[in-house]
Amino acid sequence: MVRAPEISPHSPRRRHLLAGVFAAGAFPSALRAQFRVEISGVGGTQLPVGITKFREEDKSGQALSGIVRADLERSGIFRIVDSSGDFDENARPNYGDWRGRGADALVAGSAARLADGRFDVRYKLWDVVKGQDLGGQALAVVSADLRLAAHRIADAVYEKLTGDKGVFSTRIAYVTRVANRYTLRITDADGEGGQAALNSTQPIISPAWSPDGKSIAYVSFESGKAVVWAQDVGSGERRAIANFRGSNSAPAWSPDGKTLAVTLSRDGTSQIYLMDPNGGNLRRITQSTAIDTEPTFTPDGKSIYFVSDRGGSPQIYRVGAGGGNPERVTFTGGYNISPALSPDGRTLAYVNRNGSEFKVTTLDLAGGTIRTLSDTVDDESPSFAPNGKLIIYATRAQGRDVLMTTTLDGRIRARLAPAGVDYREPIWGPFGR
Amino acid sequence: MTHPLRLTLFAALIGVGLAGCGSSVKLDEGAPVVDAKPNAAGANANANRGANTGQSSVTTVDASKIDAAAAGVGRVVYFDFDSYVLKDEFRPVIEGNARMLSSAKTKKMVVEGHTDERGGREYNLALGQRRAEAVVKSLVLLGAADNQLEAVSFGKERPVTDGHDESAWAKNRRAELKDR
Numbered sequence A: 001m002v003r004a005p006e007i008s009p010h011s012p013r014r015r016h017l018l019a020g021v022f023a024a025g026a027f028p029s030a031l032r033a034q035f036r037v038e039i040s041g042v043g044g045t046q047l048p049v050g051i052t053k054f055r056e057e058d059k060s061g062q063a064l065s066g067i068v069r070a071d072l073e074r075s076g077i078f079r080i081v082d083s084s085g086d087f088d089e090n091a092r093p094n095y096g097d098w099r100g101r102g103a104d105a106l107v108a109g110s111a112a113r114l115a116d117g118r119f120d121v122r123y124k125l126w127d128v129v130k131g132q133d134l135g136g137q138a139l140a141v142v143s144a145d146l147r148l149a150a151h152r153i154a155d156a157v158y159e160k161l162t163g164d165k166g167v168f169s170t171r172i173a174y175v176t177r178v179a180n181r182y183t184l185r186i187t188d189a190d191g192e193g194g195q196a197a198l199n200s201t202q203p204i205i206s207p208a209w210s211p212d213g214k215s216i217a218y219v220s221f222e223s224g225k226a227v228v229w230a231q232d233v234g235s236g237e238r239r240a241i242a243n244f245r246g247s248n249s250a251p252a253w254s255p256d257g258k259t260l261a262v263t264l265s266r267d268g269t270s271q272i273y274l275m276d277p278n279g280g281n282l283r284r285i286t287q288s289t290a291i292d293t294e295p296t297f298t299p300d301g302k303s304i305y306f307v308s309d310r311g312g313s314p315q316i317y318r319v320g321a322g323g324g325n326p327e328r329v330t331f332t333g334g335y336n337i338s339p340a341l342s343p344d345g346r347t348l349a350y351v352n353r354n355g356s357e358f359k360v361t362t363l364d365l366a367g368g369t370i371r372t373l374s375d376t377v378d379d380e381s382p383s384f385a386p387n388g389k390l391i392i393y394a395t396r397a398q399g400r401d402v403l404m405t406t407t408l409d410g411r412i413r414a415r416l417a418p419a420g421v422d423y424r425e426p427i428w429g430p431f432g433r
Numbered sequence B: 001m002t003h004p005l006r007l008t009l010f011a012a013l014i015g016v017g018l019a020g021c022g023s024s025v026k027l028d029e030g031a032p033v034v035d036a037k038p039n040a041a042g043a044n045a046n047a048n049r050g051a052n053t054g055q056s057s058v059t060t061v062d063a064s065k066i067d068a069a070a071a072g073v074g075r076v077v078y079f080d081f082d083s084y085v086l087k088d089e090f091r092p093v094i095e096g097n098a099r100m101l102s103s104a105k106t107k108k109m110v111v112e113g114h115t116d117e118r119g120g121r122e123y124n125l126a127l128g129q130r131r132a133e134a135v136v137k138s139l140v141l142l143g144a145a146d147n148q149l150e151a152v153s154f155g156k157e158r159p160v161t162d163g164h165d166e167s168a169w170a171k172n173r174r175a176e177l178k179d180r
Helices: A063-075 A095-100 A143-162 B004-019 B088-102 B121-141 B166-172
Strands: A015-017 A036-039 A047-051 A079-080 A105-113 A120-126 A130-143 A172-176 A181-188 A193-199 A204-209 A215-220 A227-232 A237-243 A250-251 A260-264 A271-275 A292-297 A301-307 A314-320 A336-341 A347-354 A357-364 A370-372 A382-383 A388-399 A398-407 A412-416 A422-428 B076-078 B109-114 B148-155 B173-180
Touching: A015 A382, A036 A063, A047 A143, A047 A271, A047 A301, A047 A382, A063 A079, A063 A143, A063 B173, A105 A143, A120 A143, A120 A422, A143 A181, A143 A215, A143 A271, A172 A204, A181 A204, A181 A215, A193 A215, A193 B004, A204 A250, A204 A422, A204 B121, A215 A250, A215 A336, A227 A260, A227 B166, A237 A250, A260 A292, A260 B121, A271 A292, A292 A336, A292 B121, A336 B121, A357 A388, A370 B088, A382 A422, A388 A422, A388 B148, B121 B173
Parallel strands: A047 A079, A047 A105, A227 A250, A250 A292, A398 A422, B109 B148
Antiparallel strands: A015 A036, A036 A412, A105 A120, A120 A130, A172 A181, A172 A422, A181 A193, A204 A215, A215 A227, A227 A237, A250 A260, A260 A271, A292 A301, A301 A314, A336 A347, A347 A357, A357 A370, A382 A388, A388 A398, A398 A412, B076 B173, B109 B173
């Protein structure tokens, strides 16, 4: 069994690591948008792993081993050791050599072109400490799915070594802004391989994945005001599902995908309503004269968390999914917004304003412990990964809007911030791609 | 020259108008209350009141040509931080637009509410909506018909200026009145 080693604490300084080393020509994709890992604070225990360059990966056009390295590093659980050398899945590793490099585990693989133009991608995982072969896989994929193959390998390695499901083959959605051009992008969880789901000259906000990952709802201002749309991710077919008088916004799917919660101002003040995904069967579930907005369902579908300023300032409340008397949940600080629930329903992530600083914060719902996760001051829109181990959010750094992922202890963060583009409104997609 | 009775009436109307949207809460306890001072950015000259006309003359109103800019009526009102209270200095803007709307019942307008950049997007969308609703309520109280107006919000998505200081934020906290 691979043990996480005990590492003496590092001095609390920040190290920036490039998530893998590549020749510039290895990337065919035009938008080289990689998350850059920052490790801050005292280093936790991390599992050291070697991931050698896959045989013939250069010929495949994708830096497969680099993608796997970057994925595992961004999870915060792994540390990459010196991985130089020529190996593949058929190698017989020199365990002594790898122990000497400090590795507890080793991954090696290959990518061979098949006669039909697809690629045969193979890998194997070894426990270096015990000197054991932990097995591997072969995946046959078309060229367009090579990145996904690397992500699936990272997931398999992550799962084998931690026991938890990996999120590297999931997708995220976010909005970019360049001058007056807004794009809703859907990409791999590492920010790469993106496709534009919607291009617009007007703002797009609040994207929300359906639980099956097949649809995405969002708010578009293309008609001159806020309207909620639902779009099929694969086909791009879309329809406006909430276009009432005033503003229509903040879509949130129920876990069974059968209901959407939205914020509508049609009755004169922003209130929360439920509707079917086609826009029918509208019913109002909050009854205040205040602002009630940002609904989000609990994973069991029975309750909705939301933001209300009925008490004088925006705080987070919880109400039964059928309506009823809401119960206040946040009591620390005078401004708490943007609730997001962990997949196990036990942790609430949100944005707290303290003075002029907006920071992603978590609240343990059972025990009440509050933890500030970020060291930036303009955070927005936290969203959990479907395994509950990472949170993605938007923030501001060096004058630009950027995306960050963080581990739940706030120690390992990764930043997505290529030049010239503003990133905002990230939302993590579900398992099951 | 300000007629004292008129000022009182307007203040009363604002009070009545806001009763419909709940208590006018101060959302940031630390925010200073800014005194409303005449501000060139918002308060334009009053719209032309009825000029002295003889007993036999008739004033023609051409609905198709009503043009706010030509009539000298302002189209923007500004707000204090975390507030949707309509300040006295923008009374002429509300009055002028209400007059235009009540004299031309087919004319339609949209009121767009905005916030500064600080804070979450959805909450700011709702704050901007509150500002627009406050303006619409005042217009209706002064003679416009409800079906001539729609209140919408852009939250913090459409700033007029990109600065990150109070002078920029003040310019972005606004409601704009636009023809439809």
